[in-house]
């Protein structure tokens with residue numbers, strides 16, 4: 001963590017201890033900017049920019065599927081109190097829409113203005129844009145601007161942290177490419193659980209041959225016909241592994257793997273991140289973790 005943030009974090013801790021010492025420490029004593037991030041990747045980027053300078057509530061935590069998420073009572077409370085709400089957009093935070101009506105927060109959609117991946121010449125509605133670090137770098141800029149507008153006193157900290165994290169993301173981008181480059185050209189093909197890795201594949205030169213769940217959401221069960229088509233594609237293309245995700249039930253993926261003799265890797269991070277302390281609880285850690293698992297399975 002860059003120095004200014006650490007100093008401020010210490011100050012925040014000291015203040016908290018002091019408040020606790022007075023005997024009536026409540027949530028209301030926390031004078032920090034109240035920020036809500038809708039999904040785990042947005043939360044991780046916000047954390048990298050803000051450190052402990054803001055009070056951050058992440059609604060869809062690591063390990064939880066955002067596609068099927070419904071707003072809980074304590075989420076609605078966090079949204080009502082939030083001064084800044086950071087959302088991903090492209091449909092991943094639709095669960096928030098109802099709660100937003102009563103909110104006076106500055107609401108910022110991080111994918112607004114980003115160059116979306118093209119699919120058959122049309123801008124893709126694939127929301128999983130954080131799997132390309134260039135998008136993360138752009139989103140860090142947006143987060144720095146949003147937090148600085150809401151809390152100008154801490155703008156210098158947000159800017160310094162943001163710049164440091166963007167440098168980290170540039171480095172990780174090169175490291176991930178180097179890892180993927182160890183896979184023989186002919187093996188750079190993936191079958192995934194749902195269509196979460198389009199941005200990753202496009203950035204690093206992999207081909208997503210098919211997905212178990214058709215589409216970019218997780219709420220659909222594939223039909224018998226769709227599974228049969230996938231099995232046929234996998235055989236024809238000679239795909240070595242099927243990649244399921246930490247937050248999606250891998251039962252259909254396992255069935256396809258059994259029929260085709262493919263390996264199953266069932267702990268890639270598609271929608272989510274690793275639990276705290278796993279090393280994949282940050283965007284940079286998650287990207288490296290996925291790259292290593294993909295390379296190990298396809299080499």
Ligand SMILES: [Zn+2]
Nearest residue numbers: 196216270271
């Ligand atoms: Zn997804």
